[in-house]
Amino acid sequence: MSSEGIFITGLGIISPLGRGLPSTIHALKNPVSGIHSADLFNVAVDQIMPVADVTVPFPTEPGVPRTHALALVAARDAMEGRKAPPDAIVIGVTTGGMPKSEQLLGSKIVSPQEYVYHGAGTVATYLAEHVSCTGPAFTLSTACSSGTAAIKIALEMLRRGKAKSVLVGGADALCRFTYFGFFSLQLIDPKGARPLDRDRAGISLGEGAAMLLLESAPTPPQGSIAQILGGGISCDAYHPTAPHPKGEGALKAMQDAIADAGIRAVDIGYINLHGTATLDNDASEATALRTLYLDRIPSVSSTKGMTGHSLGAAGAVECAISALSVSEELIPANTGCVNPDASLGLPVVLKPESRPVKIALSNSFGFGGNNAAVVIGSVDLPVPVRQRTCPMSLQVTGLACLTGSGGTDDSFQKFSQGVHVTGVLSDEEVSKDLPQRQVRRLKRTSRMALALATAARKDAGGSDCPSSVFFGTGWGPLTETYDFLTKLFGSDMKFSSPTDFINSVHNAPAGQVAMELKAHGANITATGGDYSFEQALFIASLLTSEKDNLLLLGADEMHPELSLLFDPSSAGDTTPSDGGGAIMAVATDSPEGPAITPVAYRMAPGNTGSAPMIDPGIIKDIDRRYGALFVGIPLAYEVAARAQVKSFLTYSKFSGPVVDYRKYTGQYATSAAVATVLAVKAIKRGSLPAILTGKQEVSLSGKGILVMGFGPYCTAIDVRNHNRGVHAP
Secondary structure, eight states: OBOOEEEEEEEEEEETTEESHHHHHHHHHSOOOOOEEOOSSOOOGGGOOEEEOOOSOOOOOTTOOHHHHHHHHHHHHHTTTOOSOOSEEEEEOSSTTHHHHHHHHHTTOOOGGGGTTOSTTHHHHHHHHHHTOOSOEEEEOOGGGHHHHHHHHHHHHHHTTSOSEEEEEEEEOOOHHHHHHHHHTTOBOTTOOOTTBTTOOOBOEEOEEEEEEEEEESSOOTTOOEEEEEEEEEEOOSOSSSOOTTOHHHHHHHHHHHHHHTOOGGGOOEEEOOOOOOHHHHHHHHHHHHHHHSSOOOEEEOTHHHHOBOGGGHHHHHHHHHHHHHHTTEEOOOTTOSSBOGGGOOOBOOSOEEOOOSEEEEEEEEGGGEEEEEEEEOTTSOOOOBOOOOOOEEEEEEEEEEBTTBSHHHHHHHHHTTOOOOSOOOHHHHTTTSOHHHHTTOOHHHHHHHHHHHHHHHHTTSOOOOSEEEEEOSSOOHHHHHHHHHHHHHTTTSOOOHHHHHHHSTTHHHHHHHHHHTOOSOEEEEOOGGGHHHHHHHHHHHHOOTTOEEEEEEEEOOOTTHHHHHOHHHHTOSSOOOEEEEEEEEEESSOOSEEEEEEEEEEOGGGOOOGGGSOHHHHTTHHHHEEEEEEEOOGGGHHHHHHHHHHHHHHHOOOSOEEETHHHHOSOTTHHHHHHHHHHHHHHHTEEOHHHHSSSOEEOTTOEEEEEEOSSEEEEEEEEEOOTTSOOO
16 A cells, blocks of 8 residues: 655646746636637738747747747746656657747748657657656657646555656647648637637637646655646547537546546646637537536636637646646636636636645547546645555467568568568558458558557457547658648648548547447557657556557558658668557456566667666576567667667676667667567567677567567567466576
């Protein structure tokens, strides 16, 4: 049993309300909308819609995108006065480097060096470098729930003993991509956002960042602002953009958060609503609240009438505001609402109220039906006593992969013969087993994800559907991104495709999978370049409980133009390749049969000396534990990565075969997903053929395979057979 609480000991925020806590508190007590006419970039007169941008000056570095700069401001403020770096970073992001990349693409700049900050995952890495964090640096991209989902993941890292301190939050900057995307969906209110108003007509886009330093401790550390008591994540599995009309997913996220916090719904004194000011979203959230409470709903407000909707940053900004509501005894106003919509049945706070709030709830919902909620409590509440759970292993029940050679069997057969499985399958080949109705509006990445999910479920027997989906992708749906921007730039910013915009978000493939498989649990998309699949696996091990069914996916597409600009490893490959892998699994701490377990994820400072990054318990008797190493060497970091492999082998004294799996799969970001599937297949087969080992056939009876990643980060996945009667060290 553990009696440690999770305390907010540092808080940084920059938004249209200002920078820092004093400015934010003043704005909450004296609410003025930060929404005004857009002036960050030029738009046609008939396209001018109000936005909420950050107007206070903040430091920037040449060549660094606005999202990264905003995130760093919030991170440094959260870490102010702290000498020790955080053990980990988790951040929610949707735009990443797009504010800069879209300018470069519009100017037809084709130098890959200019796009080094494009990836959404680069925001976390950028923060890690500046705050000296050498542990995991994860990026979540679950649309508008990203920041809140990140807080739930950080909470579980602390609870499960994977860290003692985590810097967590969200960041997003305004850019043409999202501005014209939401404009094409006709979701922007020309009069500015009016959450919960009977005349509401849509959102106002915003920007900003909020970062929270969370620490686990038995008593509140000095300077603690509030506690994170619990969190919940769910998926509607209903529609790519529209919420479930009865708010079923929103209700589940709130119920799970309340149960996770160990409180009752009636204990909550204030709810910070997602409250986007669209007709459907506000109505759906209100329905969920009426179902949750039946009557006596606590005071509610949406602060998006002040801050605008800052997408991936919104949940973190609103969690920060909720923490200030608790610490400052303040209920923020629902700015922008003049005539509350009586049909919603909500006790809307129209003016700021000064009164004690012991517990607050903050909601965030996003595209793909992704829902997240977090419960915040005052510092003086008793620290809850709970059973500490360990991260789960994933017992494999089904698997699938797609490579340039085809599906799972074809890929494994060629791999076993030492033949490369590089290349790019045609779209028709990728989706040949999918109904046309399912894929007619989808492009490559989403088609790959659906094909992988369908094949993995079939391999698992086709009966049980997963409750949760965890998806890793380095670059997301590149075809939709390219097509959206090409049409936008080609029409001088006058026309764009709403369908391409909807399907361009990183979490769109996972949302499609959830809808097809009716997966209503957590739906998480992780994006961290060459380590995206490993991030998804690590997060899956944190967010699942004993006997949960889940689907783990990793996929990236080869786009003939964008891949060459964004992914330096893919650009350097002699054979353009893409693909992915999928694993159906049951979460458990006592697996039977083949299972995968994340065992390492750390930054490799200076790209050298990877050996100490691995748990000594794994290295001990490594020859007895593992029959082979599958190592991933990204071409962009080849020199450093090979030095790391050499260092690891010297340190660990491993004498078995080392297979450079990217030599066989190709150089796309989530090739580790394919390598893990191939490792499971090899474990089931019980041996590695001589062609792969370079010596003789290696028996894997009772031994596992360690799938490792090298480069800026050092990662390791334990793949092992835990069958009874088979010796598994």
